Amino acid sequence: MKTIVIANNKGGVGKTTVASQIAFYLGRAGYSVIAVDLDGQRNLTSAMGGTRVVGNALQMLEGGEAPSFFVDPGEVVLIEGDRDVPVSSDDTVLQGTVAALDGLEGADFCIVDTPPTFSALVYGALLTADFMLSPIELKRFSLDGVEGVLKAFVQVQEINEGIQFLGLLPSRFDAVKKNERETLLAVAESYSNLLVPHAIRNRVGYEAAEAEGIPVFEVPTASGKEAAAEFGAFFDWFIEAIEKEE
Template sequence: MQTIVIANNKGGVGKTTTASQLAYYLIRDGYSVIAVDLDGQRNLTSALQGARLVGNALEMVETRKPPEFTVAPGELVLIEGDRDVPVNSDDEGLRSVVEVLGGLGGGDFCIIDTPPAFTGLVYGALIAADFMLAPIELKRFSLDGVEAVLRAYVQVQQINKEIGFLGLLPSRFDAVKKTERETLRQVIEAYANLIIPHAIRNRTGYEEAEAQGIPVFEVPTRSGKEAAAEFGAFFEWFMQAIEKKED
Protein backbone atom coordinates (compact mmCIF):
# COMPACT_ATOMS: atom_id res chain seq x y z
CA MET A 1 0.00 0.00 0.00
CA GLN A 2 1.23 3.47 -0.89
CA THR A 3 0.52 6.08 1.81
CA ILE A 4 0.41 9.72 0.75
CA VAL A 5 0.16 12.53 3.31
CA ILE A 6 -1.20 15.87 2.10
CA ALA A 7 0.39 18.52 4.33
CA ASN A 8 1.02 22.23 4.69
CA ASN A 9 1.13 24.37 7.82
CA LYS A 10 -1.14 26.93 6.15
CA GLY A 11 -4.90 26.59 5.97
CA GLY A 12 -6.97 27.18 2.85
CA VAL A 13 -4.32 26.05 0.40
CA GLY A 14 -6.29 23.21 -1.20
CA LYS A 15 -5.24 20.19 0.86
CA THR A 16 -8.73 18.72 1.03
CA THR A 17 -9.41 19.35 -2.66
CA THR A 18 -6.20 17.54 -3.53
CA ALA A 19 -6.85 14.66 -1.12
CA SER A 20 -10.48 14.09 -2.09
CA GLN A 21 -9.94 14.29 -5.84
CA LEU A 22 -6.89 12.03 -5.69
CA ALA A 23 -9.03 9.46 -3.91
CA TYR A 24 -11.80 9.73 -6.50
CA TYR A 25 -9.43 9.50 -9.48
CA LEU A 26 -7.72 6.47 -7.96
CA ILE A 27 -10.95 4.50 -7.50
CA ARG A 28 -12.04 5.52 -11.00
CA ASP A 29 -8.96 3.66 -12.24
CA GLY A 30 -9.83 0.59 -10.18
CA TYR A 31 -7.57 1.08 -7.16
CA SER A 32 -8.77 0.46 -3.61
CA VAL A 33 -8.35 3.54 -1.42
CA ILE A 34 -8.36 4.21 2.31
CA ALA A 35 -8.91 7.90 3.10
CA VAL A 36 -7.98 9.18 6.55
CA ASP A 37 -9.21 12.55 7.85
CA LEU A 38 -6.86 13.71 10.62
CA ASP A 39 -8.14 17.30 10.56
CA GLY A 40 -10.61 18.30 13.27
CA GLN A 41 -12.41 20.51 10.75
CA ARG A 42 -13.53 17.29 9.01
CA ASN A 43 -13.40 18.79 5.51
CA LEU A 44 -12.28 15.56 3.88
CA THR A 45 -15.11 13.71 5.61
CA SER A 46 -17.59 16.16 4.09
CA ALA A 47 -15.97 15.96 0.65
CA LEU A 48 -16.18 12.14 0.57
CA GLN A 49 -19.86 11.77 1.36
CA GLY A 50 -20.25 8.59 -0.66
CA ALA A 51 -17.38 6.71 0.96
CA ARG A 52 -18.06 3.80 3.27
CA LEU A 53 -17.17 4.68 6.87
CA VAL A 54 -14.85 2.16 8.50
CA GLY A 55 -13.50 4.06 11.51
CA ASN A 56 -13.04 7.26 13.48
CA ALA A 57 -9.73 9.15 13.66
CA LEU A 58 -9.96 10.03 17.36
CA GLU A 59 -10.87 6.50 18.41
CA MET A 60 -8.11 5.09 16.23
CA VAL A 61 -5.44 7.35 17.72
CA GLU A 62 -6.60 6.94 21.32
CA THR A 63 -6.82 3.15 21.22
CA ARG A 64 -3.79 2.68 18.95
CA LYS A 65 -5.83 0.09 17.12
CA PRO A 66 -6.49 0.46 13.41
CA PRO A 67 -10.08 -0.41 12.48
CA GLU A 68 -10.65 -3.82 10.94
CA PHE A 69 -12.17 -3.80 7.47
CA THR A 70 -11.72 -5.02 3.93
CA VAL A 71 -11.70 -2.83 0.84
CA ALA A 72 -12.54 -4.06 -2.64
CA PRO A 73 -10.84 -3.00 -5.89
CA GLY A 74 -12.28 0.34 -6.98
CA GLU A 75 -13.75 1.02 -3.53
CA LEU A 76 -13.16 4.05 -1.33
CA VAL A 77 -13.42 3.71 2.45
CA LEU A 78 -13.08 6.51 4.99
CA ILE A 79 -11.74 6.86 8.50
CA GLU A 80 -13.74 9.93 9.38
CA GLY A 81 -12.44 13.05 11.07
CA ASP A 82 -13.37 13.96 14.62
CA ARG A 83 -13.65 17.47 16.04
CA ASP A 84 -11.92 16.30 19.22
CA VAL A 85 -8.77 15.10 17.48
CA PRO A 86 -6.04 16.97 19.40
CA VAL A 87 -4.60 20.01 17.64
CA ASN A 88 -1.30 19.71 19.49
CA SER A 89 -0.07 16.17 19.96
CA ASP A 90 2.74 15.32 22.35
CA ASP A 91 5.40 12.66 21.76
CA GLU A 92 3.00 10.01 23.00
CA GLY A 93 0.45 11.11 20.43
CA LEU A 94 3.10 11.05 17.72
CA ARG A 95 4.04 7.47 18.55
CA SER A 96 0.38 6.50 18.62
CA VAL A 97 -0.19 7.89 15.10
CA VAL A 98 2.91 6.16 13.75
CA GLU A 99 1.81 2.85 15.25
CA VAL A 100 -1.80 2.95 14.15
CA LEU A 101 -1.16 4.19 10.61
CA GLY A 102 1.61 1.65 10.23
CA GLY A 103 -0.96 -1.00 11.10
CA LEU A 104 -3.42 0.04 8.39
CA GLY A 105 -3.53 -2.15 5.33
CA GLY A 106 -5.68 -3.79 2.72
CA GLY A 107 -5.83 -0.97 0.19
CA ASP A 108 -3.71 -0.01 -2.79
CA PHE A 109 -3.48 3.58 -1.59
CA CYS A 110 -3.98 5.47 1.67
CA ILE A 111 -4.63 9.21 1.32
CA ILE A 112 -4.29 11.26 4.52
CA ASP A 113 -5.57 14.81 4.96
CA THR A 114 -3.98 16.76 7.82
CA PRO A 115 -4.61 19.90 9.90
CA PRO A 116 -2.82 23.16 8.97
CA ALA A 117 0.04 22.84 11.47
CA PHE A 118 3.05 20.60 11.85
CA THR A 119 2.00 19.05 15.14
CA GLY A 120 3.03 15.67 16.50
CA LEU A 121 -0.08 14.28 14.81
CA VAL A 122 1.17 15.38 11.38
CA TYR A 123 4.76 14.35 12.03
CA GLY A 124 3.48 10.93 13.06
CA ALA A 125 1.55 10.61 9.80
CA LEU A 126 4.63 11.59 7.82
CA ILE A 127 6.83 9.11 9.65
CA ALA A 128 4.39 6.37 8.64
CA ALA A 129 4.06 7.60 5.03
CA ASP A 130 5.61 6.70 1.71
CA PHE A 131 5.11 10.16 0.21
CA MET A 132 4.46 13.77 1.20
CA LEU A 133 2.58 16.15 -1.10
CA ALA A 134 2.29 19.86 -0.30
CA PRO A 135 -0.32 22.05 -2.02
CA ILE A 136 0.66 25.74 -1.92
CA GLU A 137 -1.32 28.89 -2.64
CA LEU A 138 0.39 31.58 -4.69
CA LYS A 139 -0.16 34.39 -2.23
CA ARG A 140 2.62 35.89 -0.18
CA PHE A 141 1.21 34.89 3.23
CA SER A 142 0.85 31.30 1.99
CA LEU A 143 4.27 31.12 0.38
CA ASP A 144 5.86 32.11 3.67
CA GLY A 145 5.12 28.57 4.83
CA VAL A 146 7.06 26.80 2.04
CA GLU A 147 10.29 26.77 4.03
CA ALA A 148 8.41 25.27 6.99
CA VAL A 149 7.08 22.52 4.70
CA LEU A 150 10.56 21.69 3.46
CA ARG A 151 12.01 21.84 6.96
CA ALA A 152 9.36 19.40 8.20
CA TYR A 153 10.16 17.02 5.36
CA VAL A 154 13.89 17.10 6.12
CA GLN A 155 13.20 16.44 9.80
CA VAL A 156 10.93 13.50 9.03
CA GLN A 157 13.41 12.08 6.53
CA GLN A 158 15.93 11.67 9.34
CA ILE A 159 13.59 9.05 10.81
CA ASN A 160 11.67 7.82 7.77
CA LYS A 161 14.49 7.59 5.26
CA GLU A 162 12.25 6.04 2.60
CA ILE A 163 9.71 8.87 2.42
CA GLY A 164 9.55 10.61 -0.94
CA PHE A 165 8.65 14.26 -1.49
CA LEU A 166 6.29 14.46 -4.45
CA GLY A 167 6.60 18.22 -4.54
CA LEU A 168 4.91 21.58 -4.14
CA LEU A 169 1.57 21.70 -5.98
CA PRO A 170 0.42 25.21 -7.00
CA SER A 171 -3.19 25.29 -5.85
CA ARG A 172 -6.11 27.70 -6.11
CA PHE A 173 -4.12 29.48 -8.80
CA ASP A 174 -5.84 32.53 -10.31
CA ALA A 175 -4.22 32.94 -13.74
CA VAL A 176 -6.10 36.20 -14.30
CA LYS A 177 -4.15 37.93 -11.54
CA LYS A 178 -0.78 39.24 -12.63
CA THR A 179 0.53 39.00 -9.07
CA GLU A 180 -0.15 35.27 -8.96
CA ARG A 181 1.37 34.67 -12.39
CA GLU A 182 4.49 36.52 -11.26
CA THR A 183 4.57 34.63 -7.97
CA LEU A 184 4.33 31.33 -9.85
CA ARG A 185 7.28 32.36 -11.99
CA GLN A 186 9.30 33.24 -8.89
CA VAL A 187 8.39 29.98 -7.16
CA ILE A 188 9.43 27.96 -10.21
CA GLU A 189 12.78 29.79 -10.24
CA ALA A 190 13.35 29.31 -6.50
CA TYR A 191 12.17 25.69 -6.27
CA ALA A 192 12.78 24.36 -9.77
CA ASN A 193 13.40 20.81 -8.58
CA LEU A 194 10.43 20.73 -6.20
CA ILE A 195 7.58 22.46 -8.01
CA ILE A 196 5.05 20.12 -9.63
CA PRO A 197 4.58 21.05 -13.32
CA HIS A 198 0.81 21.34 -12.96
CA ALA A 199 -1.30 24.03 -11.32
CA ILE A 200 -4.77 23.53 -9.84
CA ARG A 201 -6.67 26.67 -10.73
CA ASN A 202 -9.28 28.46 -8.67
CA ARG A 203 -12.38 27.01 -10.36
CA THR A 204 -15.95 26.77 -9.16
CA GLY A 205 -15.99 23.18 -10.41
CA TYR A 206 -13.87 22.12 -7.44
CA GLU A 207 -16.14 23.98 -5.02
CA GLU A 208 -19.22 22.30 -6.50
CA ALA A 209 -17.57 18.88 -6.25
CA GLU A 210 -16.69 19.35 -2.58
CA ALA A 211 -20.10 20.78 -1.72
CA GLN A 212 -21.85 17.77 -3.29
CA GLY A 213 -19.28 15.22 -2.12
CA ILE A 214 -18.62 13.96 -5.65
CA PRO A 215 -15.65 13.67 -8.02
CA VAL A 216 -15.00 16.78 -10.07
CA PHE A 217 -15.32 14.69 -13.24
CA GLU A 218 -19.00 14.24 -12.36
CA VAL A 219 -19.67 17.99 -12.19
CA PRO A 220 -21.54 18.70 -15.47
CA THR A 221 -20.75 22.42 -15.75
CA ARG A 222 -18.10 23.93 -18.00
CA SER A 223 -15.98 24.72 -14.95
CA GLY A 224 -16.35 21.14 -13.80
CA LYS A 225 -15.17 19.79 -17.14
CA GLU A 226 -12.22 22.17 -17.19
CA ALA A 227 -11.31 21.20 -13.63
CA ALA A 228 -11.63 17.50 -14.46
CA ALA A 229 -9.24 17.83 -17.41
CA GLU A 230 -6.83 19.89 -15.33
CA PHE A 231 -6.82 17.53 -12.35
CA GLY A 232 -6.67 14.57 -14.70
CA ALA A 233 -3.40 15.88 -16.13
CA PHE A 234 -1.99 16.25 -12.62
CA PHE A 235 -3.23 12.76 -11.75
CA GLU A 236 -1.33 11.27 -14.69
CA TRP A 237 1.82 13.02 -13.45
CA PHE A 238 1.13 11.76 -9.92
CA MET A 239 0.85 8.13 -11.02
CA GLN A 240 4.05 8.37 -13.04
CA ALA A 241 5.86 9.83 -10.01
CA ILE A 242 4.63 6.99 -7.77
CA GLU A 243 5.60 4.34 -10.30
CA LYS A 244 9.00 5.90 -10.79
CA LYS A 245 9.83 5.44 -7.12
CA GLU A 246 8.50 1.89 -7.14
CA ASP A 247 10.92 1.08 -9.98
Protein backbone atom coordinates (compact mmCIF):
# COMPACT_ATOMS: atom_id res chain seq x y z
CA MET A 1 0.00 0.00 0.00
CA LYS A 2 1.27 3.47 -0.90
CA THR A 3 0.65 6.15 1.72
CA ILE A 4 0.45 9.79 0.66
CA VAL A 5 0.31 12.47 3.34
CA ILE A 6 -1.11 15.87 2.39
CA ALA A 7 0.62 18.42 4.63
CA ASN A 8 1.27 22.12 5.07
CA ASN A 9 1.60 24.12 8.28
CA LYS A 10 -0.66 26.84 6.85
CA GLY A 11 -4.43 26.58 7.01
CA GLY A 12 -6.78 27.36 4.15
CA VAL A 13 -4.48 26.14 1.39
CA GLY A 14 -6.85 23.50 0.00
CA LYS A 15 -5.42 20.35 1.61
CA THR A 16 -8.84 18.77 2.03
CA THR A 17 -9.87 19.47 -1.57
CA VAL A 18 -6.69 17.82 -2.81
CA ALA A 19 -6.92 14.86 -0.41
CA SER A 20 -10.58 14.09 -1.07
CA GLN A 21 -10.37 14.41 -4.85
CA ILE A 22 -7.20 12.29 -5.08
CA ALA A 23 -9.04 9.58 -3.14
CA PHE A 24 -12.11 9.80 -5.39
CA TYR A 25 -10.05 9.79 -8.61
CA LEU A 26 -8.03 6.79 -7.40
CA GLY A 27 -11.29 4.95 -6.74
CA ARG A 28 -12.59 5.79 -10.20
CA ALA A 29 -9.33 4.44 -11.64
CA GLY A 30 -10.04 1.09 -9.98
CA TYR A 31 -7.75 1.36 -6.97
CA SER A 32 -8.84 0.52 -3.43
CA VAL A 33 -8.36 3.52 -1.14
CA ILE A 34 -8.32 4.35 2.57
CA ALA A 35 -8.83 8.05 3.30
CA VAL A 36 -7.75 9.13 6.80
CA ASP A 37 -8.91 12.37 8.41
CA LEU A 38 -6.40 13.41 11.09
CA ASP A 39 -7.62 17.01 11.32
CA GLY A 40 -9.82 17.88 14.30
CA GLN A 41 -11.82 20.21 12.05
CA ARG A 42 -13.10 17.08 10.25
CA ASN A 43 -13.16 18.77 6.84
CA LEU A 44 -12.20 15.59 4.98
CA THR A 45 -14.98 13.71 6.77
CA SER A 46 -17.48 16.32 5.56
CA ALA A 47 -16.03 16.40 2.04
CA MET A 48 -16.46 12.61 1.77
CA GLY A 49 -19.88 12.46 3.38
CA GLY A 50 -21.16 9.53 1.30
CA THR A 51 -18.11 7.34 1.88
CA ARG A 52 -18.24 4.18 3.99
CA VAL A 53 -16.74 4.83 7.44
CA VAL A 54 -14.49 2.05 8.73
CA GLY A 55 -12.93 3.66 11.78
CA ASN A 56 -12.42 6.72 13.96
CA ALA A 57 -9.13 8.63 14.03
CA LEU A 58 -9.10 9.30 17.79
CA GLN A 59 -9.84 5.69 18.70
CA MET A 60 -7.19 4.50 16.28
CA LEU A 61 -4.51 6.87 17.57
CA GLU A 62 -5.25 6.35 21.26
CA GLY A 63 -5.14 2.59 20.86
CA GLY A 64 -2.15 2.68 18.53
CA GLU A 65 -3.95 0.09 16.48
CA ALA A 66 -5.60 0.14 13.07
CA PRO A 67 -9.20 -1.07 12.64
CA SER A 68 -9.80 -4.22 10.64
CA PHE A 69 -11.86 -4.00 7.44
CA PHE A 70 -11.98 -4.97 3.77
CA VAL A 71 -11.78 -2.61 0.81
CA ASP A 72 -13.01 -3.72 -2.60
CA PRO A 73 -11.20 -2.73 -5.82
CA GLY A 74 -12.41 0.72 -6.83
CA GLU A 75 -13.84 1.41 -3.36
CA VAL A 76 -12.91 4.37 -1.16
CA VAL A 77 -13.38 4.02 2.61
CA LEU A 78 -12.95 6.61 5.34
CA ILE A 79 -11.42 6.73 8.79
CA GLU A 80 -13.42 9.67 10.06
CA GLY A 81 -11.97 12.64 11.88
CA ASP A 82 -12.59 13.43 15.54
CA ARG A 83 -12.70 16.86 17.15
CA ASP A 84 -10.62 15.55 20.08
CA VAL A 85 -7.68 14.36 17.97
CA PRO A 86 -4.64 15.75 19.85
CA VAL A 87 -2.43 18.41 18.29
CA SER A 88 0.66 18.38 20.49
CA SER A 89 4.36 17.58 20.62
CA ASP A 90 3.79 14.61 22.91
CA ASP A 91 5.88 11.52 22.08
CA THR A 92 2.92 9.32 22.99
CA VAL A 93 0.88 10.94 20.20
CA LEU A 94 3.72 10.43 17.72
CA GLN A 95 4.14 6.78 18.68
CA GLY A 96 0.40 6.11 18.57
CA THR A 97 0.12 7.73 15.14
CA VAL A 98 3.00 5.71 13.72
CA ALA A 99 1.66 2.44 15.14
CA ALA A 100 -1.90 3.05 13.94
CA LEU A 101 -1.02 4.13 10.39
CA ASP A 102 1.61 1.41 10.03
CA GLY A 103 -1.11 -1.10 10.90
CA LEU A 104 -3.45 -0.03 8.11
CA GLU A 105 -3.60 -2.55 5.30
CA GLY A 106 -5.81 -4.02 2.63
CA ALA A 107 -5.84 -1.21 0.07
CA ASP A 108 -3.73 0.04 -2.81
CA PHE A 109 -3.52 3.60 -1.46
CA CYS A 110 -3.88 5.46 1.81
CA ILE A 111 -4.47 9.22 1.59
CA VAL A 112 -3.96 11.15 4.83
CA ASP A 113 -5.31 14.66 5.43
CA THR A 114 -3.57 16.50 8.26
CA PRO A 115 -4.09 19.58 10.45
CA PRO A 116 -2.26 22.82 9.55
CA THR A 117 0.69 22.31 11.90
CA PHE A 118 3.79 20.16 12.09
CA SER A 119 2.82 18.60 15.42
CA ALA A 120 3.69 15.11 16.67
CA LEU A 121 0.54 13.90 14.91
CA VAL A 122 1.71 15.13 11.51
CA TYR A 123 5.30 14.01 12.01
CA GLY A 124 3.97 10.58 12.98
CA ALA A 125 1.96 10.43 9.75
CA LEU A 126 4.98 11.47 7.70
CA LEU A 127 7.15 8.83 9.34
CA THR A 128 4.82 6.18 7.89
CA ALA A 129 4.44 7.83 4.47
CA ASP A 130 5.78 6.90 1.08
CA PHE A 131 5.03 10.36 -0.31
CA MET A 132 4.36 13.90 0.91
CA LEU A 133 2.39 16.42 -1.13
CA SER A 134 2.07 20.06 -0.06
CA PRO A 135 -0.66 22.32 -1.48
CA ILE A 136 0.33 25.99 -1.33
CA GLU A 137 -1.70 29.14 -1.76
CA LEU A 138 -0.15 31.85 -3.91
CA LYS A 139 -0.39 34.63 -1.36
CA ARG A 140 2.64 36.13 0.31
CA PHE A 141 1.79 35.10 3.85
CA SER A 142 0.97 31.56 2.77
CA LEU A 143 4.26 31.28 0.91
CA ASP A 144 6.11 32.23 4.07
CA GLY A 145 5.42 28.66 5.19
CA VAL A 146 7.10 26.94 2.24
CA GLU A 147 10.48 26.87 3.95
CA GLY A 148 8.80 25.31 6.99
CA VAL A 149 7.33 22.59 4.76
CA LEU A 150 10.71 21.78 3.26
CA LYS A 151 12.43 21.83 6.65
CA ALA A 152 9.85 19.39 8.05
CA PHE A 153 10.37 17.07 5.08
CA VAL A 154 14.15 17.05 5.55
CA GLN A 155 13.73 16.26 9.25
CA VAL A 156 11.38 13.38 8.52
CA GLN A 157 13.62 12.05 5.74
CA GLU A 158 16.45 11.61 8.25
CA ILE A 159 14.35 8.86 9.86
CA ASN A 160 12.00 7.77 7.07
CA GLU A 161 14.61 7.53 4.33
CA GLY A 162 12.16 6.14 1.80
CA ILE A 163 9.75 9.09 1.79
CA GLN A 164 9.55 11.07 -1.47
CA PHE A 165 8.46 14.69 -1.83
CA LEU A 166 5.94 14.88 -4.67
CA GLY A 167 6.08 18.66 -4.69
CA LEU A 168 4.43 21.99 -3.98
CA LEU A 169 0.98 22.10 -5.59
CA PRO A 170 -0.42 25.59 -6.31
CA SER A 171 -3.93 25.50 -4.88
CA ARG A 172 -6.90 27.87 -4.80
CA PHE A 173 -5.14 29.69 -7.60
CA ASP A 174 -6.95 32.75 -8.95
CA ALA A 175 -5.54 33.32 -12.45
CA VAL A 176 -7.48 36.58 -12.75
CA LYS A 177 -5.40 38.20 -10.02
CA LYS A 178 -2.14 39.65 -11.30
CA ASN A 179 -0.38 39.25 -7.95
CA GLU A 180 -1.13 35.51 -7.89
CA ARG A 181 0.14 35.07 -11.45
CA GLU A 182 3.30 36.93 -10.52
CA THR A 183 3.70 34.87 -7.35
CA LEU A 184 3.36 31.66 -9.35
CA LEU A 185 6.19 32.79 -11.61
CA ALA A 186 8.31 33.68 -8.58
CA VAL A 187 7.68 30.29 -6.97
CA ALA A 188 8.48 28.54 -10.24
CA GLU A 189 11.79 30.38 -10.33
CA SER A 190 12.68 29.75 -6.67
CA TYR A 191 11.49 26.14 -6.45
CA SER A 192 11.61 25.02 -10.08
CA ASN A 193 12.47 21.40 -9.22
CA LEU A 194 9.81 21.17 -6.50
CA LEU A 195 6.79 22.82 -8.11
CA VAL A 196 4.04 20.54 -9.41
CA PRO A 197 3.39 21.51 -13.07
CA HIS A 198 -0.35 21.91 -12.44
CA ALA A 199 -2.49 24.31 -10.43
CA ILE A 200 -5.83 23.76 -8.72
CA ARG A 201 -7.89 26.88 -9.31
CA ASN A 202 -10.39 28.52 -7.03
CA ARG A 203 -13.52 27.08 -8.66
CA VAL A 204 -17.11 26.84 -7.48
CA GLY A 205 -17.14 23.22 -8.70
CA TYR A 206 -14.81 22.15 -5.89
CA GLU A 207 -16.95 23.92 -3.30
CA ALA A 208 -20.06 22.20 -4.63
CA ALA A 209 -18.35 18.79 -4.51
CA GLU A 210 -17.26 19.26 -0.91
CA ALA A 211 -20.66 20.58 0.15
CA GLU A 212 -22.34 17.46 -1.25
CA GLY A 213 -19.59 15.04 -0.21
CA ILE A 214 -19.06 13.82 -3.78
CA PRO A 215 -16.27 13.71 -6.38
CA VAL A 216 -15.94 16.82 -8.48
CA PHE A 217 -16.43 14.72 -11.62
CA GLU A 218 -20.02 14.13 -10.43
CA VAL A 219 -20.81 17.85 -10.21
CA PRO A 220 -22.99 18.52 -13.29
CA THR A 221 -22.39 22.27 -13.64
CA ALA A 222 -20.01 23.96 -16.07
CA SER A 223 -17.69 24.82 -13.18
CA GLY A 224 -17.80 21.20 -12.06
CA LYS A 225 -16.81 20.00 -15.51
CA GLU A 226 -13.96 22.52 -15.68
CA ALA A 227 -12.75 21.48 -12.24
CA ALA A 228 -13.00 17.80 -13.15
CA ALA A 229 -10.91 18.28 -16.28
CA GLU A 230 -8.36 20.35 -14.35
CA PHE A 231 -8.05 17.87 -11.50
CA GLY A 232 -8.00 14.98 -13.96
CA ALA A 233 -4.92 16.48 -15.62
CA PHE A 234 -3.23 16.82 -12.23
CA PHE A 235 -4.26 13.27 -11.32
CA ASP A 236 -2.64 11.87 -14.48
CA TRP A 237 0.59 13.62 -13.45
CA PHE A 238 0.18 12.31 -9.89
CA ILE A 239 -0.15 8.68 -10.97
CA GLU A 240 2.82 8.97 -13.30
CA ALA A 241 4.93 10.53 -10.53
CA ILE A 242 3.98 7.73 -8.10
CA GLU A 243 4.72 4.98 -10.61
CA LYS A 244 8.06 6.57 -11.53
CA GLU A 245 9.23 6.07 -7.95
CA GLU A 246 8.31 2.38 -7.80
